[in-house]
Amino acid sequence: MARVGTKAATAATKDLIAARTFATAGMRYANATVTLDAAAPAARVSLRAADRGIGVYSRHLGFELPTTPGATASKGSTHALWLGPDEWLILDTKNANAKLVPTRANAAISATDVSHRNVGFILTGAGAADGLNAACPRDLSLEAFPAKTASRTILGKAEIVLYRTARDAFRVECWRSYVPYVWGLLVNGAQDAHL
Amino acid sequence: MLLIHCPYCEAERPELEFANAGEAHIVRPKDMSQMSDEDFEAMFFIRDNPKGINLERWRHVHGCGRFFNAIRSTVTDKFLKTYKAGEPRPSGDEIAELMK
Numbered sequence: 001m002a003r004v005g006t007k008a009a010t011a012a013t014k015d016l017i018a019a020r021t022f023a024t025a026g027m028r029y030a031n032a033t034v035t036l037d038a039a040a041p042a043a044r045v046s047l048r049a050a051d052r053g054i055g056v057y058s059r060h061l062g063f064e065l066p067t068t069p070g071a072t073a074s075k076g077s078t079h080a081l082w083l084g085p086d087e088w089l090i091l092d093t094k095n096a097n098a099k100l101v102p103t104r105a106n107a108a109i110s111a112t113d114v115s116h117r118n119v120g121f122i123l124t125g126a127g128a129a130d131g132l133n134a135a136c137p138r139d140l141s142l143e144a145f146p147a148k149t150a151s152r153t154i155l156g157k158a159e160i161v162l163y164r165t166a167r168d169a170f171r172v173e174c175w176r177s178y179v180p181y182v183w184g185l186l187v188n189g190a191q192d193a194h195l
Numbered sequence: 196m197l198l199i200h201c202p203y204c205e206a207e208r209p210e211l212e213f214a215n216a217g218e219a220h221i222v223r224p225k226d227m228s229q230m231s232d233e234d235f236e237a238m239f240f241i242r243d244n245p246k247g248i249n250l251e252r253w254r255h256v257h258g259c260g261r262f263f264n265a266i267r268s269t270v271t272d273k274f275l276k277t278y279k280a281g282e283p284r285p286s287g288d289e290i291a292e293l294m295k
């Protein structure tokens with residue numbers, strides 16, 4: 001997807017009467033302990049499956065869906081995040097056009113494309129957990145929330161999916177209409193973490 | 196922050212992720228059309244609302260999304276136990292043991 005706001009994109013859209021602006025275009029904040037970035041457009045699927053459906057979708061993905069609370073599984077840029085006993089968020093963070101929904105319907109699973117429902121933010125740095133904790137009540141110590149785990153939780157009043165990709169790196173997924181609110185809280189938290 | 200143990204996440208989570216969903220173990224009627232108005236009223240509206248131990252439904256709404264049941268004191272707000280939906284109602288002896 002073209003970056004809206006760059007010179008090239010402006011020139012290319014000059015003759016159009018409307019242009020789509022990406023909800024998180026240009027959002028970036030950094031201080032000495034936390035860096036916040038808007039994630040690139042991604043493919044996303046809300047998956048509901050149980051029993052036989054877990055195997056059905058695992059075969060589609062090419063790797064096993066995680067089945068323990070909070071667990072994630074990844075292959076390349078495709079990630080499967082356990083959200084509940086029969087619910088996962090599937091992401092392809094590099095290929096926004098990834099075919100995460102099987103072309104053939106199968107009654108054992110419900111896979112819904114939600115690519116445009118969510119946006120992602122990337123938080124990195126030694127103060128990332130502290131910054132999140134300004135608005136997220138979860139215990140983000142490495143013992144309680146290790147790297148490569150994920151969970152649905154809240155940030156202020158907004159529901160988010162929090163994915164700890166590494167010790168000092170998080171991905172925050174939120175609904176796109178929450179972007180100004182969530183971004184405000186993340187920046188505030190990052191500023192506080194630096195004090 | 197009050198921490199509540201979710202039996203599906205198998206861990207304690209902050210209360211802000213949860214929502215109370217009323218009294219637990221209310222048996223839904225098999226054929227509502229055959230109920231008298233009085234029986235329907237009792238099933239649908241009348242709740243115990245005790246001072247002390249209460250058996251309640253909760254939902255981990257901003258977490259795994261699951262409904263589960265809890266034994267909670269309405270006086271102290273202490274959760275004595277949480278258990279999965281569909282598991283049997285704890286006996287009086289079991290609750291007394293938990294209160295020790």
Ligand SMILES: [Zn+2]
Pocket residue numbers: 201202203204205255258259260261
């Ligand atoms: Zn849960």
